[in-house]
Amino acid sequence: MEKGIKMISAVSNVLSYRKLHPSASSEEILKYVSRFISNEKDSETKISMLAAAARATSIIERKPMSSDREVIKRVVDELPKIIEESSDTSLVDGRR
Numbered sequence: 001m002e003k004g005i006k007m008i009s010a011v012s013n014v015l016s017y018r019k020l021h022p023s024a025s026s027e028e029i030l031k032y033v034s035r036f037i038s039n040e041k042d043s044e045t046k047i048s049m050l051a052a053a054a055r056a057t058s059i060i061e062r063k064p065m066s067s068d069r070e071v072i073k074r075v076v077d078e079l080p081k082i083i084e085e086s087s088d089t090s091l092v093d094g095r096r
Contacts, residue, residue, distance in 0.1 A: 007052035
């Protein structure tokens with residue numbers, strides 16, 4: 001549960017940055033959010049947080065007029081899948 005909350009916190013940072021910098025690219029947003037994520041001590045949680053932030057930016061790219069609420073809802077709905085995919089060590093090890 002705590003990991004999920006931290007992941008949504010990362011998404012919230014994406015949305016906050018988007019409000020302050022509406023023309024920012026996904027790369028800029030993720031660079032900003034990665035500074036927030038770097039404070040997390042657990043590496044698996046860091047990866048999950050970054051995956052959630054990346055998913056939020058992907059949603060925003062496809063539907064730029066999505067409200068914050070819509071983006072958060074979509075990410076929350078996908079949390080189990082994001083956690084599963086981000087904890088798949090075969091992706092990190094290059095076995096996939």
